[in-house]
Amino acid sequence: MNTPPPVDDIPEAHREALLNPAAKPSRRRWLWLWLPLGLAAAAGIGTIQFLWPLATANVAEQALESSAEPLPGSALEAGSSGSAARGAVEPDTLLGHRRYPEADASTLVPFKSDGTVLLQPAAAEKLTSMVAQAKQDGVKLGVISGFRTFEDQNYLFFDVKAERGETPQVRADVSAPPGYSEHHTGYAVDFIDLTQPQTNLEPSFEQTPAFQWLRQNAAYYGFELSFPPDNPQALSYEPWHWRFVGDQESLETFYRSDYRSNQ
Numbered sequence: 615m616n617t618p619p620p621v622d623d624i625p626e627a628h629r630e631a632l633l634n635p636a637a638k639p640s641r642r643r644w645l646w647l648w649l650p651l652g653l654a655a656a657a658g659i660g661t662i663q664f665l666w667p668l669a670t671a672n673v674a675e676q677a678l679e680s681s682a683e684p685l686p687g688s689a690l691e692a693g694s695s696g697s698a699a700r701g702a703v704e705p706d707t708l709l710g711h712r713r714y715p716e717a718d719a720s721t722l723v724p725f726k727s728d729g730t731v732l733l734q735p736a737a738a739e740k741l742t743s744m745v746a747q748a749k750q751d752g753v754k755l756g757v758i759s760g761f762r763t764f765e766d767q768n769y770l771f772f773d774v775k776a777e778r779g780e781t782p783q784v785r786a787d788v789s790a791p792p793g794y795s796e797h798h799t800g801y802a803v804d805f806i807d808l809t810q811p812q813t814n815l816e817p818s819f820e821q822t823p824a825f826q827w828l829r830q831n832a833a834y835y836g837f838e839l840s841f842p843p844d845n846p847q848a849l850s851y852e853p854w855h856w857r858f859v860g861d862q863e864s865l866e867t868f869y870r871s872d873y874r875s876n877q
Contacts, residue, residue: 707794707847708786708791708793708794709782709783709786709790709791709794710786710787710847710848710849711786711790711791711794711795711847711849712794712796712847713793713794714793714794714795714796714798714799714867715798715799716763716764716793716798717734717761717798717799717800719732719761719763721734721735721800722734722735722738722761722800723735723738724738725738725741725742725757725760725803726757731757731758731759731760731761731803732760732761732800733760733761733800733801733803733858734799734800734801734858734863734864736836736858736860736861736863736864737800737801737803737836737858737860737864740835740836740837740858740860741757741803741835741837741858743835744831744832744834744835744837745757747831748824748827748831751827752823753807753823753824753827754807754808754809754824755805755806755807755808755824755827755828756805756806756807756808756824757803757804757805757806758804758805758806758814758815759797759803759804760797760800760802760803761797761798761799761800762795762797762798763798764792764793764798765792766797767789767790767791767792767793767794767795767797767798768792770789771785771786771789771790771791771792772792774789786849787849787850788850788852796840796855796857796868799857799864799867799868801857801858801859801864801867801868802840802855802856802857802858803837803855803856803857803858804854804855804856805819805824805825805828805854805856806819806824806854807819807822807823807824807825808824809822809823809824810822810824814854815854816854817850817851817853819853819854820853825853825854828856832856835860836858836859836860836861836864837856837857837858837859837860838856838857838859839853839855839856840852840855840856840857841855
């Protein structure tokens with residue numbers, strides 16, 4: 615019978631195998647441990663390869679959208695904001711005055727018996743009541759102008775401008791060009807104080823009892839001052855010029871498609 619050689623005589627590699635017979639199976643266990651990890655890694659790489667084009671396309675799309683937005687303070691931003699502002703209806707103006715259609719004279723009624731002052735019926739009715747109340751309060755409130763045709767306004771603007779040697783800008787500061795006067799509507803009136811005729815159509819009308827009474831009471835009858843001091847239209851202050859806004863039609867005439875700052 616052959617006697618196995620002493621352990622010390624066995625080569626080191628064979629000795630390890632004999633003394634530790636589980637060494638080889640341990641490699642298989644490591645193989646099974648690494649196999650799932652490898653599969654997971656492969657799956658992850660595949661997912662990345664699949665999603666990468668989508669993510670890249672999404673980033674590119676966002677970059678394009680971002681580049682389309684105007685930079686703050688840029689001309690493009692100013693242009694876009696200007697377009698938005700122009701989305702609202704802007705009043706049709708000339709030298710600071712808004713355009714108004716000429717009322718049908720056949721629908722107007724005389725405020726004065728001589729027919730020199732014509733007004734819209736609703737305005738004439740309220741004006742009659744207002745003047746009567748002012749008289750009861752001891753104030754002699756008079757009216758010297760109501761409805762005007764384009765022809766009337768043509769004389770007041772162009773003919774008077776020529777007589778005085780005024781520029782259009784200077785004349786427009788106190789008189790509207792034809793087609794741009796509130797008097798065309800039949801809702802605007804010019805008041806005077808019958809006791810102080812020297813203040814007619816003058817800023818000094820503001821100091822009269824008639825104006826003081828109007829300032830306190832006109833709103834009760836649907837009238838408002840058209841051009842107060844520092845008005846946004848940059849027109850001269852006209853304390854004598856008032857307009858009726860006491861019903862739907864008159865209100866829309868002056869406020870429809872408009873901002874108060876433009877009026």
